[in-house]
Amino acid sequence: MMKKILCxxxxxxxxxxxxxxxxxxxxxxxxxxxTGSVLITLRVGDSHPTDGTVRIYQVAYYDEDALDFAxxxxxxxxxxxxxxxxxxxxxxxxxxxxxxxxxxxxxKYKEVAIDENGEISVALLPLGIYLITQGExxxxxxxxxxxxxxxPSLNPETDELDYQIDATPKVEIETDTPEPPPPESTEPVDVxxxxxxxxxxxxxxxxxxLAGIVLVLTGLFIRRRKSxxx
Numbered sequence: 245m246m247k248k249i250l251c252x253x254x255x256x257x258x259x260x261x262x263x264x265x266x267x268x269x270x271x272x273x274x275x276x277x278x279t280g281s282v283l284i285t286l287r288v289g290d291s292h293p294t295d296g297t298v299r300i301y302q303v304a305y306y307d308e309d310a311l312d313f314a315x316x317x318x319x320x321x322x323x324x325x326x327x328x329x330x331x332x333x334x335x336x337x338x339x340x341x342x343x344x345x346x347x348x349x350x351x352k353y354k355e356v357a358i359d360e361n362g363e364i365s366v367a368l369l370p371l372g373i374y375l376i377t378q379g380e381x382x383x384x385x386x387x388x389x390x391x392x393x394x395x396p397s398l399n400p401e402t403d404e405l406d407y408q409i410d411a412t413p414k415v416e417i418e419t420d421t422p423e424p425p426p427p428e429s430t431e432p433v434d435v436x437x438x439x440x441x442x443x444x445x446x447x448x449x450x451x452x453x454l455a456g457i458v459l460v461l462t463g464l465f466i467r468r469r470k471s472x473x474x
Contacts, residue, residue, distance in 0.1 A: 273405055276308045280371060280395030280407040284364040286388065288415040292362025296382030299353040301346045303329060303392065306371035313373065313394075318349045329373050329392055342375050343390040355379050371395050376411060389414040 282300070286292050304326040307314045313326035322341050323329065329338055346353070356364050373394045378387035391413050396405035 274306065274311075274371065274396060276306060276371065278371065278396070278407050279367070280369045280409065281365065281367040282369060282374065282376075282393060282395070282409045282411055284366075284376060284411045284413065286358065286362040286364075286382075286385075286413065286415045288385075288417055291417060293358055293382030293385045293415070294360045294362065295380075296358045296385075297355050297379035298358065298364050298388070299355050299377050299379040300366060300369075301342075301351050301353045301375040301377070302370070302372050303342060303375050304373035313371075315373075316351075318351050319345055321345065326373060330394055335392070339375070339390050339392050342392065343377050346375060346377070353379075358382060369395055376413065384418055386416040386418050 284298060302316060303319050304313045304315045306312075315324050315326050315329070319329075319342060322338065322345060328334075329342065331338065345351075354366070356366055358364055373392060375390060375392055376388075377390045381387060391411060393409050393411050395409055396407045397409060398404075399406045
């Protein structure tokens with residue numbers, strides 16, 4: 245049973261690595277005279293932004309002499325192997341690190357406006373690997389999730405290299421967070437030094453009690469005196 249589980253895990257790893265290598269499988273077929281284009285579509289359900297911008301950074305370029313892709317110096321601290329930037333196993337982590345590195349090092353970028361259809365079309369891009377991030381924010385939408393694309397990319401359906409890339413970053417609608425209610429007042433309340441009277445007075449109570457005691461004593465005295473006279 246354990247051997248079957250290990251075989252399944254190994255098969256998954258091999259498959260994912262093969263998918264990454266396929267991106268470069270036809271490197272000999274790359275035409276260095278070609279340029280590419282990227283169509284970025286921003287959608288969330290039936291909604292899409294109509295303003296804002298995206299930024300496009302070149303992470304790697306195609307070296308005609310080496311007939312291979314080469315990572316730009318600003319991003320080599322992440323990896324000097326261009327394959328690592330498209331590895332599906334670590335793609336999310338690599339993309340986040342690449343975006344942070346681009347901002348930290350002030351890497352130059354191409355900024356393109358989002359059109360009324362929520363799309364960005366960029367043509368005549370040199371071959372390479374590109375990072376796409378949010379530039380100017382779109383009203384009513386959160387910043388898009390950064391993503392990495394490669395020109396050209398292997399089309400698994402036709403088994404040919406595509407120089408026109410379609411990208412669909414993750415888009416989320418910005419929701420208004422309600423303001424918390426104001427805190428209740430904790431100021432101390434002034435308490436009077438004594439309770440105010442409400443019309444009832446208490447001084448007759450001890451007077452009546454004393455009068456009752458006097459009457460009782462007087463009655464006892466008279467009764468005792470009559471007993472002696474008898």
